[in-house]
Structures are given as structure tokens and as C-alpha cells.
Amino acid sequence: MKLRLSLAAGLIGTLAALPAAAASCEQEIAALEPRLSEQTRDVISTSTASKEVSSRREAQGEQAQARNTTPSALPKGPEPGSAEAKAAAEAGTGTSVMQARASLNQAREAAKKGDEAGCRKALGEARAQLGG
Numbered sequence: 001m002k003l004r005l006s007l008a009a010g011l012i013g014t015l016a017a018l019p020a021a022a023a024s025c026e027q028e029i030a031a032l033e034p035r036l037s038e039q040t041r042d043v044i045s046t047s048t049a050s051k052e053v054s055s056r057r058e059a060q061g062e063q064a065q066a067r068n069t070t071p072s073a074l075p076k077g078p079e080p081g082s083a084e085a086k087a088a089a090e091a092g093t094g095t096s097v098m099q100a101r102a103s104l105n106q107a108r109e110a111a112k113k114g115d116e117a118g119c120r121k122a123l124g125e126a127r128a129q130l131g132g
Contacts, residue, residue, distance in 0.1 A: 100129035
């Protein structure tokens with residue numbers, strides 16, 4: 001009889017701990033979201049807000065036309081070491097941010113299903129994709 005009570009108590013304790021563990025993963029997801037949003041904004045502002053880049057591309061098109069060549073044959077991109085080059089390097093291409101967003105969404109889905117291990121795995125992937 002004591003064995004049955006011990007097993008029942010252990011099972012109840014394990015089941016009671018599952019929602020707490022899932023909430024913990026969900027809390028970590030919520031804590032990571034602002035960082036992901038910030039990095040997303042940085043990538044977007046670096047890639048789309050630079051009027052200087054647009055002007056340079058237009059000028060390259062005009063130079064290529066004047067030289068009777070293609071724009072790809074001309075030097076392109078920001079000067080190495082320039083503030084623009086540093087900002088672009090720091091922000092990256094956005095691929096890792098998109099991958100992190102997908103991993104965070106996978107973590108959410110796993111948490112909804114009660115899959116703590118899957119949630120933790122996807123959460124770890126999202127952190128790695130964001131650089132730590």
C-alpha cells in the first residue's frame with residue numbers, strides 16, 4: 001500500500017511540475033523577444049535607411065553607363081573601415097535574425113504542446129543565432 005501511495009505521490013509531483021517548467025521556458029521566450037526585436041530593427045535600419053547607399057548605387061549606374069560597362073564591374077560597397085561598413089558588419093545581413101525568429105517560434109509551439117525539451121532546444125538555437 002505504501003508503495004502505491006509513493007508512486008502516486010511521485011506521479012502527482014511530476015505532473016504538477018510540468019506546467020511550471022513550461023511556464024519557465026515561456027518566460028525565457030518572453031525575455032528573449034525584446035533582444036530579437038532590437039536586432040531586427042538594427043538590421044532593417046542598416047539595410048534600408050541609408051540614403052547614401054542609394055545615391056552611391058545611382059551614381060555607379062551612371063558611371064557604368066558612361067564607361068559602357070555594367071555596374072557590377074565597378075567598385076561597390078562602402079569603403080572598408082568606414083562607419084557605414086562597420087554598421088553593416090555589426091548588423092549582419094539579417095539571416096541570423098530571421099533564423100532566430102523562426103527558432104523562437106518553434107520554441108513557442110513546443111511550449112504550447114508541453115514539450116519542454118523541444119522548447120529548450122529551440123530556445124538555445126535562437127540564442128546562438130543571436131550571438132549568445
